[in-house]
Amino acid sequence: GAGVSQSPRYKVAKRGQDVALRCDPISGHVSLFWYQQALGQGPEFLTYFQNEAQLDKSGLPSDRFFAERPEGSVSTLKIQRTQQEDSAVYLCASKGKGVGGEQFFGPGTRLTVL
Template identity: 90%
Template sequence: GAGVSQSPRYKVAKRGQDVALRCDPISGHVSLFWYQQALGQGPEFLTYFQNEAQLDKSGLPSDRFFAERPEGSVSTLKIQRTQQEDSAVYLCASSSSGEANEKLFFGSGTQLSVL
């Protein structure tokens, strides 16, 4: 595709509900990242995939957060039993290689509001 696509664009969830956020990276991009951006803050790293392998999940805030990329392309970030502090914009980014200095292409994000 032309860019990184994320859906839904907005999600409102009741506290305790499970949500699933989708990311379609640029076709052929090896690396995929998830970030969480709270209001007035910079993005914070959650997890990283190289192809289908989840190489780093050190940023996931709790075991309620789970991410997968089973075929090395589309990725899903799942949050179970959502809580109000999960309200944030969830950003997905991809890059063409696995190099640390590679440019990241970001999606527009999913804005999650937990009531």
């Protein structure tokens, strides 16, 4: 079946622009995670959704970052007034029911802020 998909795959933004990154999780997956992966680093947790509820946003680096999942499926990560330090790969992952277990990752969106 289809895995996690993300769009766009690549995004170039000028500093100060707003961007929106989309994630389509595996159908039926309750849990959805967003990660930020800077160059040479491992993925770092940003936020977590259980269905449409955002249960954890402790990893969002600033109030310029906002995520939503209004119908419990597709999720959007929005970054306002982008800055150069926002340049990274943004990964989305989804997981089925239950605590713990394998997360299935999307291909990521590479964001470059000029």
